Amino acid sequence: xxxxxxxxxxxxxxxxxxxxxxxxxxxxxxxxxxxxxxxxxxxxxxxxxxxxxxxxxxxxxxxxxxxxxxxxxxxxxxxxxxxxxxxxxxxxxxxxxxxxxxxxxxxxxxxxxxxx
Amino acid sequence: xxxxxxxxxxxxxxxxxxxxxxxxxxxxxxxxxxxxxxxxxxxxxxxxxxxxxxxxxxxxxxxxxxxxxxxxxxxxxxxxxxxxxxxxxxxxxxxxxxxxxxxxxxxxxxxxx
Numbered sequence: 001x002x003x004x005x006x007x008x009x010x011x012x013x014x015x016x017x018x019x020x021x022x023x024x025x026x027x028x029x030x031x032x033x034x035x036x037x038x039x040x041x042x043x044x045x046x047x048x049x050x051x052x053x054x055x056x057x058x059x060x061x062x063x064x065x066x067x068x069x070x071x072x073x074x075x076x077x078x079x080x081x082x083x084x085x086x087x088x089x090x091x092x093x094x095x096x097x098x099x100x101x102x103x104x105x106x107x108x109x110x111x112x113x114x115x116x
Numbered sequence: 117x118x119x120x121x122x123x124x125x126x127x128x129x130x131x132x133x134x135x136x137x138x139x140x141x142x143x144x145x146x147x148x149x150x151x152x153x154x155x156x157x158x159x160x161x162x163x164x165x166x167x168x169x170x171x172x173x174x175x176x177x178x179x180x181x182x183x184x185x186x187x188x189x190x191x192x193x194x195x196x197x198x199x200x201x202x203x204x205x206x207x208x209x210x211x212x213x214x215x216x217x218x219x220x221x222x223x224x225x226x227x228x229x
Contacts, residue, residue, distance in 0.1 A: 004158075033215060043205065045159070045220035091158050095215060102147060102214045103172065106158030 002027045004094050006107035013082055014115050021077040021110045023092030029053075031097040034068065034075045035104065040088040051075065082114045118142070120221035122208050128227045129198055137193040137224045141210030148191050149218060150183055151207040159207055165191060166214065198228045 003026040013019045025034065036048040049059065051068050059066045063080045079086055089111050093104040121140045129135050141148050147166055151159035161175040165185045173183070180198075185191040195202055205225050209218035 035217070037220075042222075044222045045207065045209075047217055047219060050217045093158075097215055102149070102164050102211070102218075103161040103175065104149075104151075104159070104209075104218060105161070108156075109158050 002029075002032075002094050002096055002105045004092050004105055004107035006090075006092055006110050008110045009108070010111045010113070012113045012115065015084060016081050017114075018078060018080050019082050019112065019114075021079075021090050021092075021112065023075045023077065023107060025073050025075065025092070025094045027073075027094060027096055029096040029098050033095045033097070035093040035095070036066065036075075036077050037091045037093065037106075038088045039091060039109070045091070048077075079112075082112075084114050084116055087112060087114045120208055120210050120219055122206075122221040122224050124224060125222065126225045126227075128229065130229050131198060131200060133198050133228075135195050135198055135226065137195075137206050137226070139191045139193070139208030139210075139221060141189065141191070141208070142219060145210035145212055145219075146188070147211045147213055147216070147218075148185060149209045149211075150191070150193050151209065153205045153207055153223070155204075162193070162206075171214075195226075198226075200228050202226060203228045 005024045032053045034051045038046045065078045067076045089109045092107045150162040153159040164172040168188045180196045183193045205223040207223045209220045211218045
């Protein structure tokens with residue numbers, strides 16, 4: 001069965017600090033997809049990134065970067081020079097191509113607070 | 117284009133009543149999903165539609181929950197004989213197809229008194 005673990009329940013940083021959110025996953029499928037979503041206080045889940053299991057290249061988008069390592073089953077998310085607007089709950093999610101169809105399995109989320 | 121929309125945004129009902137929650141997916145998205153999110157937790161899968169048919173309903177907690185998508189677009193999640201434990205945010209998402217990125221609506225916050 002698929003599982004996603006986000007061990008950090010809450011993180012608090014001061015503006016301009018870098019912060020890394022951890023995500024560890026479990027799956028038996030060889031083809032799967034990993035996602036990160038942001039949930040601001042308004043409540044709507046905002047899509048950030050999707051990676052497939054065959055693409056281990058790290059990705060950078062502005063202040064956001066993602067480190068995918070199959071050897072450790074991790075898909076970590078780093079925010080560089082954090083800003084107050086980054087305060088939100090961040091969810092990591094997994095979708096297996098074959099075993100569980102299209103369902104997303106989410107981690108418990110990490111509450112990030114960026115203080116001015 | 118317009119995103120996923122859900123109505124109502126909030127619903128308060130009494131224990132034992134019947135409720136319907138509506139989801140309007142992104143135009144052209146053939147796949148539609150329902151999730152439930154309890155306070156302080158990640159969303160949990162309920163059901164997945166590909167077109168008009170429920171391709172996977174294994175996440176529905178019991179037979180009080182039912183969902184339809186008769187024309188392959190709008191979907192309705194129906195809950196019979198509501199219980200206080202059904203209180204949660206019900207999220208709908210759509211995607212271009214199986215395995216593609218899911219885009220979420222704002223959710224319906226259900227409170228069962």
